[in-house]
Amino acid sequence: MNTDYFTIGKLAKDTDTKVVTIRYYESIGLLPAPLRTGHNYRLYNCDHFKRLSFIRRCRSLGFPLSQIREIIALTDQPDEDCQKVDKIARGHLDIIESKIQDLTQLASELRQKITACQGGTIAQCCILKNLLKQNTTPIKSAS
Amino acid sequence: MNTDYFTIGKLAKDTDTKVVTIRYYESIGLLPAPLRTGHNYRLYNCDHFKRLSFIRRCRSLGFPLSQIREIIALTDQPDEDCQKVDKIARGHLDIIESKIQDLTQLASELRQKITACQGGTIAQCCILKNLLKQNTTPIKSAS
DNA sequence: ATGCAGTCTATAGTTACTATAGGGTCAAGC
DNA sequence: GCTTGACCCTATAGTAACTATAGACTGCAT
Ligand SMILES: [Zn+2]
Ligand SMILES: [Zn+2]
Ligand SMILES: [Zn+2]
Ligand SMILES: [Zn+2]
Numbered sequence: 346m347n348t349d350y351f352t353i354g355k356l357a358k359d360t361d362t363k364v365v366t367i368r369y370y371e372s373i374g375l376l377p378a379p380l381r382t383g384h385n386y387r388l389y390n391c392d393h394f395k396r397l398s399f400i401r402r403c404r405s406l407g408f409p410l411s412q413i414r415e416i417i418a419l420t421d422q423p424d425e426d427c428q429k430v431d432k433i434a435r436g437h438l439d440i441i442e443s444k445i446q447d448l449t450q451l452a453s454e455l456r457q458k459i460t461a462c463q464g465g466t467i468a469q470c471c472i473l474k475n476l477l478k479q480n481t482t483p484i485k486s487a488s
Numbered sequence: 489m490n491t492d493y494f495t496i497g498k499l500a501k502d503t504d505t506k507v508v509t510i511r512y513y514e515s516i517g518l519l520p521a522p523l524r525t526g527h528n529y530r531l532y533n534c535d536h537f538k539r540l541s542f543i544r545r546c547r548s549l550g551f552p553l554s555q556i557r558e559i560i561a562l563t564d565q566p567d568e569d570c571q572k573v574d575k576i577a578r579g580h581l582d583i584i585e586s587k588i589q590d591l592t593q594l595a596s597e598l599r600q601k602i603t604a605c606q607g608g609t610i611a612q613c614c615i616l617k618n619l620l621k622q623n624t625t626p627i628k629s630a631s
Numbered sequence: 632a633t634g635c636a637g638t639c640t641a642t643a644g645t646t647a648c649t650a651t652a653g654g655g656t657c658a659a660g661c
Numbered sequence: 662g663c664t665t666g667a668c669c670c671t672a673t674a675g676t677a678a679c680t681a682t683a684g685a686c687t688g689c690a691t
Contacts, residue, residue, distance in 0.1 A: 352637080352638080353637090353638075354636090354637060354638080363679085363680080364637090364638085365679080365680065365681085366678085366679065366680085368639090368640095369678075369679060369680090373678095384638085384639090384686080384687060384688090385638085385639060385640095385686090385687095386637090386638060386639080386687080386688095387638085387639090395620070399619060399620055402619055403619060404678090406594055406597065406598055407591075407594050409677075409678085410677075410678070411677090416616070419610055420610060420616065422610060423609060423610050423611035424609050424610070424611065425609065425610050426607070426608075426609065426610070427605065427607060427608055427609060427610045427612065427613035427615070427616070428607065429610075430605075430610060430613050430615055430616055431602065431605055431607075431613070431615060434598060434601065434602050434615050435602055437598065438595060438598045438599060438602060441591050441594055441595045441598065442595055444591055445588055445591045445592060445595065448550075448584050448587055448588045448591070449588060451549055451550050451584055452581060452584045452585055452588065454549060455549055455577065455580065455581045455584065456581060458577065459574065459577050459578055459581060462570065462573075462574055464569070464570060464571065464574075465569075465570055466566060466567050466568065466569065466570060467562055467563060467565060467566050467567070467568050467569070467570045467572075467573060468566035468567065469570065470570035470573050470574070472570070472573055472574060472577050473559070473563065473570070473573055476542060476545055476546060477538070477542055495668080495669075496668090496669075497667090497668060497669080506648085506649080507668090507669085508648080508649065508650085509647085509648065509649085511670095511671095512647075512648065512649090516647095527655080527656060527657090527669085527670090528655090528656095528669080528670060528671095529656080529668090529669060529670080530669085530670090547647090552646075552647085553646080553647070554646090
């Protein structure tokens with residue numbers, strides 16, 4: 346219903362996106378190029394706003410641009426089975442979950458090292474000692 | 489005690505690092521340039537091995553190279569207070585922990601969207617609908 | 632008329648690597 | 662002596678998703 350046009354600055358504000366990022370999305374073909382004014386200013390409409398909002402919402406959920414691109418392409422086939430969309434989402438969730446596991450592991454290792462250190466000189470620092478202690482000699486290869 | 493020299497391939501194997509990565513570390517000044525053979529092959533010694541092992545261990549804990557560089561620089565001042573080291577480690581832990589929080593939040597949002605979808609066409613897909621539903625019109629600015 | 636915010640293009644920088652091209656070297660087997 | 666394959670060398674470009682900078686133009690308010 347809204348047929349108004351607006352500049353890149355307004356679009357940026359309304360979608361909480363930097364101006365340069367919007368131009369970047371256009372340059373990689375993720376956001377369609379808008380009309381231009383007589384003085385070459387970009388003029389966006391509501392569809393651009395919707396598209397960019399969608400992109401940003403996906404990005405805020407951590408989807409990479411490549412997958413966002415795929416999802417957008419899928420919306421051009423509205424009668425297809427939505428399993429493809431769901432699969433992308435589930436795959437992404439798997440990645441997030443395994444990242445959480447990795448980071449949790451890291452955090453506990455690091456926390457352990459940190460709490461071990463009660464201060465002193467750098468030469469005595471338990472964190473450094475701990476980081477340095479293993480594998481101090483290369484394996485002599487049999488060959 | 490070990491005064492042997494070895495090639496980049498052996499160093500790579502023993503530290504589980506790719507050859508190109510070792511050269512990269514040298515190029516950015518993180519790993520000292522080793523001696524060369526008459527035919528320009530890099531010849532590493534035990535110190536290189538220790539240094540690279542340390543770098544890789546820090547990397548595997550998620551420390552960025554910039555911080556690893558700082559930590560290494562600090563080891564040149566063994567009589568300083570180790571608080572600087574500890575601070576870097578604690579700052580890094582904070583970042584990891586906040587990443588875990590963010591990702592946990594993301595995962596739960598995404599899980600919610602995914603479980604909402606019971607299949608159907610793409611036009612009906614609950615995940616997409618959910619991703620599209622908010623903010624479908626730009627805010628009319630007062631100005 | 633002047634100033635400042637907004638817009639334009641093009642290019643380079645960021646992080647931590649990875650990949651490729653195009654070449655030289657070394658050791659083993661025939 | 663020659664080939665084959667694994668290893669080494671440099672230099673350059675590509676990756677993800679932007680961010681920063683330079684140099685120039687526009688639009689609007691005072
Ligand atoms: Zn300490
Ligand atoms: Zn300590
Ligand atoms: Zn679905
Ligand atoms: Zn659905």
